[in-house]
Amino acid sequence: MRAIAYYKKGDIHFASDLPTPTISTPDEILIDVAWCGICGSDLHEYLDGPIFMPQDGSTHPLSNQPLPQPMGHEFCGFVKAIGNKVTKVAVGDKVVVEAGCGCKDVHRWPQSHVYGKEQCTACRKGFDNCCTHAGFTGLGVVGGAFAEQVVVGERHVVKLPEEVPTDVGALVEPLSVAWHAVKVAGFEKGSGKNALVLGAGPIGLATILALKAHGASKIVVSELAAIRRELALKMGVEVFDPSKHGDEKQGIKKLREIPEDHDGFDFAFDCSGVETTFNTALHSLTFRGTAVNVAIWGPHPIDYYPMDITLQEKKLTGSIGYVVQDFEEVVDALHKGDISIEECKHLITGRQKLENGWEKGFMELMNHKETNIKILMTPNNHHELQ
Ligand SMILES: [Zn+2]
Ligand SMILES: [Zn+2]
Known part of the structure; x- marks a missing residue:
């Protein structure tokens, strides 16, 4: 599959040979990515990292997954397949994904060092974003959405209403x-x-x-x-x-x-x-x-x-990150018009195909910080589906 992936310190690039992710537990969802935004954290990984990413030669402490991994954690897409216990969404649904990962996700990674262990206090109390092992999809825990497809856990997925376009959907993460x-x-x-x-x-x-x-x-x-x-x-x-x-x-x-x-x-x-x-x-x-x-x-x-x-x-x-409830409330605010879809669009200062995402996305943001806010990438050229 095509993706922009993190390989090692100072090495992020586009490639066509990344493995396509597959559903491995019954609560997982496979998503066709429509748009994924480049975040300041993505740039920091390149400029000052690894921060959230694993050190060269090691794996992520939460998932025990190795590099390379596709980056990208601010995304919107369409459900392509679902595990047999998924009830929240159906194939074809337009969705956004809360990208945090913690104790409640470890069951997806049997190779994890904390697999089968008790949840940390923060997770047990529902403060998932303060998890002792907290990490992010697309930032080292598991592959993200600068890719044709991404697999996520059902608990992170929120359906996007019909009237909210997919590019604005990719902004739900920073809004959250x-x-x-x-x-x-x-x-x-x-x-x-x-x-x-x-x-x-x-x-x-x-x-x-x-x-x-x-x-x-x-x-x-x-x-x-x-x-x-x-x-x-x-x-x-x-x-x-x-x-x-x-x-x-x-x-x-x-x-x-x-x-x-x-x-x-x-x-x-x-x-x-x-x-x-x-x-x-x-x-x-x-x-x-x-x-x-x-x-x-x-x-x-x-x-x-x-x-x-x-x-x-x-x-x-x-304040650090978000929880799923923040995504639900942001989506609801977009639906009710409390957050204006038109005003959200002011944040989008560039759109690129995945192939050009390093040069015209990452590099553009690093070299022309002041003239840009969000550059979105479309791995499957989904413009027409908005
Ligand atoms: Zn971000
Ligand atoms: Zn935890």
Whole structure:
């Protein structure tokens, strides 16, 4: 089968000779991939990895599966075959897939070192994304969707309504990252609270859409890149260019003045993950406000003074990935129009055939980061099926 696969550190490429995956347990589903988006994590695997991928010559600790493996974890497709215990979907259904893997998936891999072992506490309590062994389809646990076909477990699959096109389906994954963050923050739907978003990359823009669906009264996005600010404007939110407001301290002062009380935001989402955005998130909050780190940081600690949260009873939390429920709620929000399908389409800045995906997808994103948000690949040239 044709796929873009991770072979070893610094070696990701297109090939036509990857094995086609097959159903091996009764709860598995074989999917014909329609569209799969390139994620920042995919680029990180190439530039700084292996991060989620196994080290060269080793296997993944959860599945014990070796490399090479097709990458790709943000996808939508059509069910091609189902195991004999699958009831959630039928052949031909249009689906999206929650890509997290943990204890509840180990039964699919008899060769796994944790096969047959008791689930970890997080999984037992339903916090699957916090699993001790957590990993992702398409990021080393098992082959992903930069491929003609992919096999996934039934519990991860969510049916996509008729009116949601498959390219927007491929955005449900990044939307679920944002949705999860908004929920972890404790942003109650209809509470009318306001929010600051730091960074208007894929996750920042997805966070805007999730906040709008939760009825935020005001959303302000701080972003250095003009092209990204323009995209945010198209989504009807206020934009802030920190380069126009002096140093970090002055920028924070300006931001705090924007909400009605001129005394900071109820929520701040750091979707950039640098010291300045972390500080801005924390210091732009009003009393009892909540800052959420959504970004994935490299292994470099920063200074942090606990009294900065204590004196105004602020909250600081983090959000990682998603659970299946987030996918279900995002799909429902798309169905109800709480998330606009048209606004989602602003996130798609490129479409490529799988064969060109390395050059015109990965390389394009690495060389022209600011002019791109999401580049989608279509392994089976499914444009006509949208
Ligand atoms: Zn992703
Ligand atoms: Zn677990």
